[in-house]
Amino acid sequence: MDYKVQPATSLQGTLQLPADKSISHRAAMFAALHEGTSVITNFSEAADPHSTLDCLRRLGVEIEEQSGHTIKVEGVGRDGMKTPSTDLDCGNSGTTMRLLSGIITGSGLSARLTGDESLSNRTMRRIIEPLRRMGAHIDAREDDFAPLSISRSAALKPLHFPLPIASAQLKSCVLLAGLFGEKPTEVVETLPSRDHTERLLSLSIVKEGEKKIIRSSRQDPVPQQSYRVPNDFSAAAFWLVAGAIHPDASIRLPKVGLNPSRTGALEILKQMGTDIEITNNHNAGAEPVADIRVKSSRLRPVTITEEIVPNCIDEIPILAIAMLFADGVSKVSGAEELRHKETDRLHALAEMLSAAGAEFEEYADGLKIAGDPDFIPDGAAFKSFHDHRIAMAAAVMGLMGEEPSTVLDGDSTAISYPNFWTDLSMLTN
Numbered sequence: 001m002d003y004k005v006q007p008a009t010s011l012q013g014t015l016q017l018p019a020d021k022s023i024s025h026r027a028a029m030f031a032a033l034h035e036g037t038s039v040i041t042n043f044s045e046a047a048d049p050h051s052t053l054d055c056l057r058r059l060g061v062e063i064e065e066q067s068g069h070t071i072k073v074e075g076v077g078r079d080g081m082k083t084p085s086t087d088l089d090c091g092n093s094g095t096t097m098r099l100l101s102g103i104i105t106g107s108g109l110s111a112r113l114t115g116d117e118s119l120s121n122r123t124m125r126r127i128i129e130p131l132r133r134m135g136a137h138i139d140a141r142e143d144d145f146a147p148l149s150i151s152r153s154a155a156l157k158p159l160h161f162p163l164p165i166a167s168a169q170l171k172s173c174v175l176l177a178g179l180f181g182e183k184p185t186e187v188v189e190t191l192p193s194r195d196h197t198e199r200l201l202s203l204s205i206v207k208e209g210e211k212k213i214i215r216s217s218r219q220d221p222v223p224q225q226s227y228r229v230p231n232d233f234s235a236a237a238f239w240l241v242a243g244a245i246h247p248d249a250s251i252r253l254p255k256v257g258l259n260p261s262r263t264g265a266l267e268i269l270k271q272m273g274t275d276i277e278i279t280n281n282h283n284a285g286a287e288p289v290a291d292i293r294v295k296s297s298r299l300r301p302v303t304i305t306e307e308i309v310p311n312c313i314d315e316i317p318i319l320a321i322a323m324l325f326a327d328g329v330s331k332v333s334g335a336e337e338l339r340h341k342e343t344d345r346l347h348a349l350a351e352m353l354s355a356a357g358a359e360f361e362e363y364a365d366g367l368k369i370a371g372d373p374d375f376i377p378d379g380a381a382f383k384s385f386h387d388h389r390i391a392m393a394a395a396v397m398g399l400m401g402e403e404p405s406t407v408l409d410g411d412s413t414a415i416s417y418p419n420f421w422t423d424l425s426m427l428t429n
């Protein structure tokens with residue numbers, strides 16, 4: 001479905017954001033691996049975490065969805081999952097497919113993991129290679145893409161795995177397989193990526209200079225997962241940018257997860273001069289949470305380089321919109337990974353910027369954008385490529401137009417943020 005975006009005269013209000021998607025996936029999977037009941041509150045209502053719930057149910061885990069975004073998971077423990085009688089449909093969710101592949105390999109069950117068209121065209125080579133070294137037998141289309149048929153007849157082997165790319169999904173996949181092994185599996189991380197898996201499983205971490213060595217084995221108990229999931233910082237980022245670039249804005253975002261391995265965009269927006277206030281810092285389970293308020297700001301240009309990219313990987317589409325309204329030329333490099341998301345996000349951004357009439361250059365690993373605080377995007381029809389983050393970035397840009405614009409296939413927002421369009425109209429009315 002296509003959505004019309006009207007130019008906004010002002011952006012004011014308080015939004016109850018969706019629950020964190022990355023934490024919701026993990027909370028459900030780890031609750032299933034815990035022996036006993038977990039009650040998770042503020043579980044995400046978005047499509048991706050529900051793909052995870054659906055797969056866990058097919059693996060024999062009982063999950064009750066209660067009122068008020070609460071789920072009760074009857075954890076079966078590491079050895080309690082059952083061979084599924086149907087495919088595990090991971091939908092649009094890379095996190096579901098990559099993390100579950102680790103669990104299937106560890107458990108020794110046989111399963112076939114499928115996904116939608118987008119997920120079936122995202123590389124799985126990065127997980128296939130280490131999981132095979134741990135003893136998995138994996139059949140994949142072109143030895144790279146879903147459907148993935150996973151089984152294991154040989155014993156599970158521990159792995160010492162220096163991460164070849166900064167990816168939390170790859171790190172988590174290997175650590176989850178390792179959780180079933182008698183001897184520890186070690187993942188060595190040089191560039192930090194989101195650390196929810198390590199935190200929520202309380203895994204042992206040794207720091208060696210710049211490196212972090214994370215270990216998992218059968219000796220690690222899987223803790224109960226009864227906590228409130230923080231609201232999603234990645235969803236907050238759309239409104240942080242909308243508030244910063246709009247001349248008449250004040251937006252409050254309560255109870256947002258501020259895990260430092262996720263908040264690169266906050267640092268970047270502060271560096272650009274965004275008027276942001278953070279209050280009510282507290283913890284929810286193993287994760288830091290706070291309230292955020294953003295107001296209209298005059299933005300300076302910024303340069304984003306490789307080291308911070310994993311820390312703001314999902315926020316780069318909306319940061320590109322912030323750059324478009326900054327006073328000067330901004331640059332993103334070291335972000336080739338964006339070409340392997342729900343769509344090629346660098347290409348999708350280039351198409352969006354071009355339809356808006358912006359001045360920019362696209363590189364193999366990034367973008368250069370000539371910003372202007374008075375830029376008026378053309379009221380165009382923006383292609384979202386069925387990608388939730390591209391659709392939401394286009395919508396925020398559309399608020400700054402003089403003419404209405406259209407976001408094509410804007411219903412993909414349901415992948416991570418089911419109330420996005422309602423929240424947008426609430427802020428503008």
Ligand SMILES: O=C(O)C1=C[C@@H](OP(=O)(O)O)[C@@H](O)[C@H](O)C1
Pocket residue numbers: 021022023095166167168169170172193194313314337
């Ligand atoms: O582990 C996770 O929950 C995620 C990790 C990131 O992907 P990569 O690990 O592939 O970089 C991110 O883009 C994705 O939205 C969620």
Ligand SMILES: C=C(OP(=O)(O)O)C(=O)O
Pocket residue numbers: 048092093094095096314341342389416
């Ligand atoms: C890349 C994303 O998710 P996933 O990899 O889980 O599909 C995302 O949410 O932007």
